[in-house]
Amino acid sequence: MSPELTSRLGYLLKHAQEQLRARSNAALAHHGIDGRELAVLIVLATGEPASQQEAAARLGVDRTTMVALLDVLEHKDLVARTPDPHDRRRNVVELTAAGRIALQRGMKTTDEVEREFLAPLSHRAADQFRGALRALVVPD
Amino acid sequence: MSPELTSRLGYLLKHAQEQLRARSNAALAHHGIDGRELAVLIVLATGEPASQQEAAARLGVDRTTMVALLDVLEHKDLVARTPDPHDRRRNVVELTAAGRIALQRGMKTTDEVEREFLAPLSHRAADQFRGALRALVVPD
DNA sequence: TGTGATTGTCAGGCTAGCTGACAGTCAGGT
DNA sequence: ACCTGACTGTCAGCTAGCCTGACAATCACA
Numbered sequence: 610m611s612p613e614l615t616s617r618l619g620y621l622l623k624h625a626q627e628q629l630r631a632r633s634n635a636a637l638a639h640h641g642i643d644g645r646e647l648a649v650l651i652v653l654a655t656g657e658p659a660s661q662q663e664a665a666a667r668l669g670v671d672r673t674t675m676v677a678l679l680d681v682l683e684h685k686d687l688v689a690r691t692p693d694p695h696d697r698r699r700n701v702v703e704l705t706a707a708g709r710i711a712l713q714r715g716m717k718t719t720d721e722v723e724r725e726f727l728a729p730l731s732h733r734a735a736d737q738f739r740g741a742l743r744a745l746v747v748p749d
Numbered sequence: 750m751s752p753e754l755t756s757r758l759g760y761l762l763k764h765a766q767e768q769l770r771a772r773s774n775a776a777l778a779h780h781g782i783d784g785r786e787l788a789v790l791i792v793l794a795t796g797e798p799a800s801q802q803e804a805a806a807r808l809g810v811d812r813t814t815m816v817a818l819l820d821v822l823e824h825k826d827l828v829a830r831t832p833d834p835h836d837r838r839r840n841v842v843e844l845t846a847a848g849r850i851a852l853q854r855g856m857k858t859t860d861e862v863e864r865e866f867l868a869p870l871s872h873r874a875a876d877q878f879r880g881a882l883r884a885l886v887v888p889d
Numbered sequence: 890t891g892t893g894a895t896t897g898t899c900a901g902g903c904t905a906g907c908t909g910a911c912a913g914t915c916a917g918g919t
Numbered sequence: 920a921c922c923t924g925a926c927t928g929t930c931a932g933c934t935a936g937c938c939t940g941a942c943a944a945t946c947a948c949a
Contacts, residue, residue, distance in 0.1 A: 613795045614807070618863045619769055619784050621882040624809060626762040628886070633759055644759050645936090655753045662896065667754070669764060674937060676898060690897095698896040698945045723758045729884045734877070741878040742761040744869045746768070785905090802927065814906060816929060838914045838927040895946070900939105907934075915926075 629726050636718045640711055641685065647715040649678050653688060653704050654712055660699040661690075687711050769866050776858045780851055781825065787855040789818050793828060793844050794852055800839040801830075827851050 614620050633644045642650075652667045653659060659667070665675035679702060682688040687708035693699035704712065727735040754760050773784045782790075792807045793799060799807070805815035819842060822828040827848035833839035844852065867875040 613791050614788065615883055615887050616879070617788070617791070617859065618866065618879065618882070619766075619773055619859065620788060621879075621886050622762065622766040622769055624886045625882055626759075626766045629759055629762055648754065648757070648760060651753050651757070660896075670936095671938065672897075673899085673939085677936090696896085696946070700897070719757065719759065726758065726885065730881055734881055737874070737877060738881040739756070739758065739761075741870055741874055741881075742758070742765055743755055745866065746761050746764045747755050800927075810905095811907065812928075813908085813930085817905095836915070836927085840928070890949100892949085893947090896944085898942080898944105900941085902940105903938075904936090905934100908932090910931085911929080913927085913929105916924090918923090919921085 629722070632726060633719050633722050636722050637715055640714050640718065642687070642711055642715060644719070645678065646682055646687075647712070647719065649675075649682060650687065650704060650708055650712040650715065653702055654709070658701045658703050660693065661702055662699075664702055682708070769862070772866060773859050773862050776862050777855055780854050780858065782827070782851055782855060784859070785818065786822055786827075787852070787859065789815075789822060790827065790844060790848055790852040790855065793842055794849070798841045798843050800833065801842055802839075804842055822848070 630644060637643055637647060648668055649664065652664050656667075661675050661679060662672045665672045668675070670678075679688060679690065683690060685707075686705055689703055689705050690700040691703070693701045727738070730738060770784060777783055777787060788808055789804065792804050796807075801815050801819060802812045805812045808815070810818075819828060819830065823830060825847075826845055829843055829845050830840040831843070833841045867878070870878060
């Protein structure tokens with residue numbers, strides 16, 4: 610392994626992300642969802658019922674991307690789109706009962722995957738790593 | 750921002766990677782290369798002259814991906830492919846003089862970008878973050 | 890009323906990466 | 920010397936993920 614490369618942040622972040630993504634998706638496959646879909650379920654479960662655009666903004670994706678994401682989740686009966694009576698341009702997107710179950714199981718699964726992924730670090734180092742990442746990503 | 754989401758490792762890693770990638774590419778654009786291409790230059794500069802396949806392995810990409818990457822870099826006159834006299838199946842890939850200059854400038858630029866990216870962390874926390882990432886990604 | 894903004898949707902394009910095939914070349918056994 | 924199998928670079932074609940630009944329906948407000 611090239612020593613120069615493994616000290617470049619870009620390389621390390623890319624490969625860390627890719628590796629965690631692969632492991633998460635493999636584990637989540639048993640529940641019939643992937644990491645991106647689980648993230649949508651999480652967003653929809655927190656806070657008030659959201660329009661598609663609000664959900665997209667919270668997740669940090671484009672609203673046109675959210676359309677396809679919800680198409681899949683709706684087809685799996687994990688979320689439901691209903692027209693907002695107060696603003697007929699909007700859809701209110703909510704978890705179904707099956708969606709809430711998938712959310713719980715998915716979170717448990719990815720918790721376990723994260724723990725294994727961070728296993729090379731001490732408990733303390735893992736916490737610091739998480740904190741540093743959050744400080745870098747979450748504004749202010 | 751959804752509090753649940755910002756404590757998921759997958760979300761944080763993905764957005765950290767994406768943000769650093771965008772900043773690096775913006776800064777590197779002045780030198781006519783992007784982050785992926787710089788990574789190839791780094792790989793080629795470290796260790797002995799490599800075949801395309803060795804370079805691909807060191808970089809962690811597929812050999813078919815390396816073909817396209819080198820096509821671009823060769824067209825920019827930053828690398829040169831020459832047939833290996835000891836094994837005519839192989840190409841020996843090396844940096845040109847312009848490639849070495851681009852490498853130096855690119856590394857300097859991304860060093861600066863990395864520093865800005867890690868600015869929210871203390872010097873000490875940034876070092877620990879780097880170390881943790883390396884421990885997670887680099888095998889053994 | 891009507892003018893501009895907003896929402897969900899879709900078509901099309903782009904990037905990055907993979908798989909599978911191919912010709913050319915090498916190595917080892919017979 | 921030959922043959923079989925493995926390896927190298929290359930290309931075509933596919934997929935996933937994401938974006939831009941357009942559109943109709945709807946809203947807000949002068």
